[in-house]
Amino acid sequence: MQAAWNRAKTGIHKKVPHHNFMLWVEPLEYVAKQDEEIILSCPTVFFKKWLTRHYLRLIERELEGVCGGPCRVTLKVSDEPNGNGYHGPEDDQLSLPHVTDRQPMLSALHKDFTFDQFVVGISNDFAYNAALSLACSENACHNPLFLLSKIGLGKSHLSQAVANHILRNDPKIRVCYITAEEFTNAMICALRHDRIEEFKEKYRRQCDVLLLEDVQFLSGKAKTQDEVAFTLDALLEAKKKLIFTGTYLPGDIPKMDEKLASRLSAGIISSIESPDLDTRVRILKKKASLKQLDISEDVIHYLASKLTQNVRQLESGLIGVGAKASLLNLPMDTELAKSVVRNIVQRSREITIERIQRLVCKYYKLTMEEFLSRSRKRSIAQPRQIAMYLARRHTGESLQAIGRSFNRYHATTLHAVGTVERLIRENGPVQKQVEFLSRRLESGQL
Incomplete structure (x- = not known):
């Protein structure tokens, strides 16, 4: 029967992408045959659940063709410990002392950012499989992984899904999820308080999995780049798992050290593109289900056909339809969806870099000549930075295009x-100013 299983795997390999086969089918092992039932072992409960949903029927068909009769496949989680040391939820979890000490490296994770909640399509399947493989494997064969995409396409979801999956399987693993800006600030704080050796110890020798988000923030920060490079060297040598995310390829980030760019690019680089129509439909259905919104197929397809930029835009449309229907006591039909979409699309079309510049000049009482000058006075430089941030946030233009509009690189x-993002997180006056200007832009009051 082992030979029959090997022939069935050969047939399956011809029908699924190679990376999917290596990730999901190759690890399966033949255990036994009892009448029409064939028992196969798999590594984890999550693996069994995913395989049942996506490939179980295909496996059964291939085995039926090889065996010449009906076959029913049963998946059994292996009794042997897998790479994560996880046997499944049926095992009793022993209570451990000093629970707060188990995850000294963990930053806040979004509990809903899991592999189960991620909608896979043509635009992101390779990134999904690469992240899942890194999360599940013991030897980190696809290490490091760099997830590349524009804002709102799911790279943070996938990186946090890795952390959530690893911690669910083994809470003792030391996972560090941190943004490049947070890493920079932590290093500066350590230097100021003469605790840099403690900082190095924490990130180089007390970390099993490092997830570093938004590496483009390292641009121009030479000392931080040096520390990141040394940290990555130490972790790679110790065969730890590494995941990076960014909106630009490491080699395209300005003022990025070549050696660090090389380290960030040393493994798999997987880009996530804007979702296609079918994926957008499934994303909307998933989010509607999570939000308990009873929306018809017609409305779902209309939203998916009109809102094409990213997942955040889709969610904005879905929330808009639900909120408008609830507040105005209207049916969630296509006409209501059209009114919501019209506002979203109109806003994105009307907001241009030139209009942002005019609005910011008006609000800060600057002439356009002062605004575009080389002046570094705070009263001019900060409004200019805010305008650049708003252009990046609202227009979708590239950094190069925005820079040219301001006579800058x-x-x-x-x-x-990066500067404005940091000021926003401080919840100071800049945060209020940016939100005020954003509301003016989105409402069309330019």
Whole structure:
């Protein structure tokens, strides 16, 4: 029967992408045959659940063709410990002392950012499988992994899904999920308080999995780049798992050290593109189900056909339809969806870099000549940075295009965006100013 299983695997390999076969089918092992039932072993409960949903019927058909009769496949989680040391939820979880000490490296994770909640399509299947493989494997064969995409396409979801999966399987693993900006701030704080050796110990020798988000923020920060490079060297040598995310390829990030760019690019680089129509439909259905919105197929397909930029835009449309129907006591039909979509699309078309510049000049009482000058006065430089941030947030233009509009290099634009993002997180006056200007832009009051 082992030979029959091997022939069936050969047939399956011809019908599914190679990376899917290696990830999901190759690890299966033949256990036994009892009448029409064939028992195969798989590594984890999650593996069994995913395989049952996607490939079980295909496996059964191939085995029926090889065996010449009906076959029913049963998947059994292996009794042997897998790479994560996880036997499944049926095992009793022993209570451990000092629970707060088990995850000293963990930053806040979004509990809903899991592999189960991620909608897979043509635009992201390779990234999904690469992330899942890294999360499940013991030897980290696809290490490191760099997830590349524009804002709102799911790279943070996938990176956090890796962390959530690993911690669910083995809470003792030390996972560090941190943004490049947080890493920079932590290093600066350690230097100021003469605790840099403690900082190095934490990130180089007390970390099993490092997830570093938004690496483009490292642009121009030479000392931080050096520390990141040393940290990556130490973790790679210790065969730890590494995942990076960014909106640009490491080699395209301005003022990025070549050696660090090389380290960030050393493994798999997987880009995530805008979802196609079928994927957008499934994303909307998934999110409607999670939000308990009873929306018809017609409305789902209309939203999916009109909102094509990213997942956040889809969610905005879905929330808009639900909120408008609830507040105005209207049916969630296509006409209601059209009114919501019209507002979203109209806003995205009307907001241009030139209009942002005019609005910011008006609000801060600057002439356009002062605004575009080389002046570094705070009263001019900060409004200019805010305008660059708003252009990046609302227009979808590239850093190069935004930089040209302000007579600046794209590296300056990247620095401006990072600076404003930091000021927003401080919840100070800049945060209120940015939100005020964003509301004016979105409402069309330019």
